[in-house]
């Protein structure tokens with residue numbers, strides 16, 4: 001994602017300033033011009049960039065600093081503070097409380113990723129112990145009902161919608177009432193979109209919002225829309241009092257500036273980002289670690305979360321002792337996808353070794369995982385949990401290929417690969433089905449993925465090895 005480039009440019013501007021013999025107003029002005037250029041290139045609006053520049057200058061206030069102050073650090077702090085301020089409007093978004101019914105309404109243009117994001121959001125809270133439900137109030141797009149229904153059944157989340165009712169506000173109210181009675185504590189209302197901002201869409205949003213009285217309205221925007229984000233976000237804010245933003249498709253070529261503009265337009269924080277088409281491709285958005293990562297300062301807490309995430313292989317004793325089903329393979333893929341480049345940790349999971357992702361072919365390996373997950377997304381629950389080798393007959397394979405838009409040969413290849421891994425897995429004694437942390441070689445992919453300064457903080461290779469061992473021990 002191009003946000004990384006923005007971070008890189010700002011970090012470079014700061015580094016150049018750091019090399020100047022004397023830091024004076026001229027050096028600061030050069031640094032600020034460089035930062036402004038980087039922000040404009042990332043699609044941040046001119047007005048916002050102008051304010052950022054003025055704010056950094058005012059916060060650093062070089063003339064008022066006592067002699068002997070480290071001006072570089074003061075400027076660095078002002079830049080980091082201003083970037084955080086841009087992304088944090090200072091007013092936290094409403095967060096649902098377990099056991100207390102909340103209604104959350106999703107708004108956004110057609111194709112922004114709204115429907116997909118509703119399910120990701122529901123799944124996120126379900127994993128936190130909530131009892132979420134989905135309501136489809138999109139009567140505009142013909143396929144919306146089926147899409148949300150399919151997503152919700154995949155994620156095992158209750159769903160309400162209607163093929164026949166054409167009034168979105170009526171469906172929304174019926175759905176909310178139904179799930180309130182069923183004691184759901186997070187009722188998510190998906191609304192319709194249009195290709196462009198139209199009066200009819202905003203009127204519909206106003207009506208649905210008035211009828212359901214949501215605790216939170218989330219504006220979903222495609223991260224790649226750039227400058228148009230400001231006006232779009234503002235228009236939704238006026239019709240349905242947006243309280244939070246989710247930026248999708250941050251895995252693609254999103255420049256990120258749009259996200260900054262949406263925050264400015266709605267005065268609401270970004271709460272999550274979407275990083276892919278699958279349900280687990282969803283990350284909590286936390287401003288400080290995000291800015292740290294953006295500027296290459298590392299994010300230790302994020303890294304810890306990611307390492308913890310790979311542990312479910314050990315955490316799920318019933319799966320570990322049971323058969324190696326397609327569902328287990330899918331769950332492993334989910335964990336690895338969540339870890340981004342740390343997916344290289346794959347080689348630490350026994351049974352997979354280097355065969356699945358060949359050295360130097362990590363990109364192809366990731367694409368293969370995505371392809372396999374898409375194929376498995378078209379399987380039934382029975383197929384995912386299947387242990388009978390005869391179940392996958394020709395007609396099932398053809399149906400899965402059709403449903404996932406992949407070739408029959410690709411489905412067959414995936415099933416063969418699953419068989420191969422399952423065979424290896426089944427040969428492993430139970431206590432060997434954990435992360436391999438004993439050999440230093442097995443930690444190499446992790447070491448390569450960690451910035452050197454972070455590795456130092458962890459106590460080098462030995463510290464890392466101890467930490468991973470301790471984590472593994474806690475889980476067993």
Ligand SMILES: Nc1nc2c(ncn2[C@@H]2O[C@H](COP(=O)(O)OP(=O)(O)OP(=O)(O)O)[C@@H](O)[C@H]2O)c(=O)[nH]1
Nearest residue numbers: 110111112113114115116193248249274275276277
């Ligand atoms: N790469 C990527 N694709 C995404 C992401 N979120 C959604 N998509 C894809 O974007 C496309 C549109 O998503 P939908 O969820 O159908 O969009 P929508 O906004 O609900 O559209 P309407 O219901 O027509 O208003 C789908 O192909 C999704 O798979 C994401 O974070 N990354």
